Amino acid sequence: MNIPKELLYTKDHEWVKEDGGQAYLGITDFAQEQLGDIVFVEMPEVDAEVKAGDSVAVIESVKTVSSVFSPISGQVVSVNEELESSPELLNEDPYGNHIAVIAIEDSQELNQLMSADQYEAFCREQE
Amino acid sequence: MSLKRTPLYEMHLKYGGKMVDFGGWELPVQYQGIIKEHDMVRQKAGLFDVSHMGEIDVQGEKAQDFIRSLVTNNIQLLEEHQIQYTPMCYPHGGVVDDLLVYKYSPTHFLLVVNAANESKDYAWIKEHVQPGVEVQNVSAQFAQLAIQGPLAEEILQKITDTDLRGIKFFYFKPDVKVAGVECLVSRTGYTGEDGFELYLQPDNAPRVWEALLQAGGDNISPAGLGARDLLRFEAKLPLYGQEMDQDVTPLEAGLGFFVKLDGPDFIGKEALVKQKQAAAPRMLIEFEMIDKGIPRSHYPVQKDGQQIGWVTSGSHSPTLGKSVGLALVKRDAFQEGGEIDIIIREKPFRARMGKGIFYQKKTKK
Numbered sequence: 298m299n300i301p302k303e304l305l306y307t308k309d310h311e312w313v314k315e316d317g318g319q320a321y322l323g324i325t326d327f328a329q330e331q332l333g334d335i336v337f338v339e340m341p342e343v344d345a346e347v348k349a350g351d352s353v354a355v356i357e358s359v360k361t362v363s364s365v366f367s368p369i370s371g372q373v374v375s376v377n378e379e380l381e382s383s384p385e386l387l388n389e390d391p392y393g394n395h396i397a398v399i400a401i402e403d404s405q406e407l408n409q410l411m412s413a414d415q416y417e418a419f420c421r422e423q424e
Numbered sequence: 425m426s427l428k429r430t431p432l433y434e435m436h437l438k439y440g441g442k443m444v445d446f447g448g449w450e451l452p453v454q455y456q457g458i459i460k461e462h463d464m465v466r467q468k469a470g471l472f473d474v475s476h477m478g479e480i481d482v483q484g485e486k487a488q489d490f491i492r493s494l495v496t497n498n499i500q501l502l503e504e505h506q507i508q509y510t511p512m513c514y515p516h517g518g519v520v521d522d523l524l525v526y527k528y529s530p531t532h533f534l535l536v537v538n539a540a541n542e543s544k545d546y547a548w549i550k551e552h553v554q555p556g557v558e559v560q561n562v563s564a565q566f567a568q569l570a571i572q573g574p575l576a577e578e579i580l581q582k583i584t585d586t587d588l589r590g591i592k593f594f595y596f597k598p599d600v601k602v603a604g605v606e607c608l609v610s611r612t613g614y615t616g617e618d619g620f621e622l623y624l625q626p627d628n629a630p631r632v633w634e635a636l637l638q639a640g641g642d643n644i645s646p647a648g649l650g651a652r653d654l655l656r657f658e659a660k661l662p663l664y665g666q667e668m669d670q671d672v673t674p675l676e677a678g679l680g681f682f683v684k685l686d687g688p689d690f691i692g693k694e695a696l697v698k699q700k701q702a703a704a705p706r707m708l709i710e711f712e713m714i715d716k717g718i719p720r721s722h723y724p725v726q727k728d729g730q731q732i733g734w735v736t737s738g739s740h741s742p743t744l745g746k747s748v749g750l751a752l753v754k755r756d757a758f759q760e761g762g763e764i765d766i767i768i769r770e771k772p773f774r775a776r777m778g779k780g781i782f783y784q785k786k787t788k789k
Contacts, residue, residue: 333453333454333457333458333650334457334459336718336740337716337717337718355769357718357740359458359459359654359739359740360453360458360650362718362720381716
């Protein structure tokens with residue numbers, strides 16, 4: 298299972314990359330593997346205000362529907378529009394394709410997230 | 425309760441099957457991915473383990489009349505070694521199950537039923553059994569494989585002693601040797617493609633499974649339940665529990681073709697005759713999404729803000745390249761080309777009702 302060292306992780310299998318006060322949000326390799334073939338991503342609205350724990354996107358795979366939760370509060374700065382026509386990119390390269398970018402309001406929230414090592418241990422417990 | 429395993433369990437693990445609980449059976453939802461497996465079946469061939477299906481053997485002098493009294497279709501017209509699809513109903517017209525009737529002879533039939541309904545069906549049939557008929561649940565005596573796709577015949581022929589061209593659509597041969605193993609082979613399936621189903625002794629199943637994959641090489645791959653459901657859905661083949669159940673009649677579910685009301689009596693006939701005369705209050709309709717969204721089973725369907733029914737099956741269709749669905753709605757709400765709303769996560773998504781939206785089956789007549 299692919300878990301890049303430089304990213305932060307949630308228990309719902311999202312990844313976060315902090316860059317210049319903004320959080321890039323995506324789903325992990327584990328998540329895409331569990332979901333199977335992804336066929337549709339319902340994106341948040343740009344400029345929407347989200348709170349940590351809110352569902353910001355919905356991912357539909359052939360077999361199931363799953364929410365993406367933002368662990369970060371703030372305004373949605375942009376979404377990855379490429380996923381609207383090519384949702385399968387989340388299967389092919391889950392870390393190379395973020396879903397949304399959020400302007401971080403409270404950087405303390407980043408401290409709640411898991412490191413790559415912690416996330417790997419967490420995934421192992423799930424199996 | 426532990427999950428039941430088919431004789432091909434080890435094969436599923438060997439080929440990387442992602443195992444899930446499917447109505448009490450531990451079966452692969454996918455191996456390489458649902459869409460890849462789906463595409464293989466539409467373009468080349470796929471191999472499915474459908475050993476979970478139930479088989480009920482009916483024998484005796486009165487076997488034919490007995491089965492006719494239970495099902496809606498005119499099985500008395502079957503030739504030997506012919507097969508028929510039919511609903512089986514309750515007195516009120518709701519469906520007990522939908523099944524295949526295999527006719528060995530006028531005194532010997534095999535009923536192939538849905539796995540989830542096996543005990544219910546067996547109990548129902550036993551409850552109505554008549555003198556001169558013997559009914560046995562023989563599910564444990566059969567493994568079942570399905571090889572489906574445009575190359576299915578070519579691949580199966582390589583390891584079969586019988587000329588498969590002699591088995592026409594919805595016919596079978598009871599004594600075919602496949603990889604040296606005795607099988608009942610029928611030209612049937614649940615994908616909308618040409619293909620065969622093989623019934624055989626459980627112990628022999630892994631050998632035949634491996635032989636088929638070897639004979640097909642790059643032109644065949646194992647396919648899981650996810651691909652099976654997607655393929656049957658695209659071809660608009662009904663699934664018990666979704667398109668119909670005990671509260672939906674076959675007339676409402678668009679299965680009127682399989683309900684023969686002008687012949688002998690059967691359980692549910694009276695209710696179905698009445699419903700047909702009055703026109704069923706609900707009907708199964710096809711729709712395609714206008715807005716971007718994926719319809720799923722049980723999602724509410726609205727027209728002009730009023731609920732008119734619900735989605736029975738829905739999905740993004742790789743073959744059609746769009747999201748489509750089936751819905752059971754109030755009859756007077758249907759209008760070809762008319763707009764409806766599918767309620768997805770409490771929001772309305774526009775869809776258009778239509779006819780002939782689904783995949784045109786490639787089965788051979």
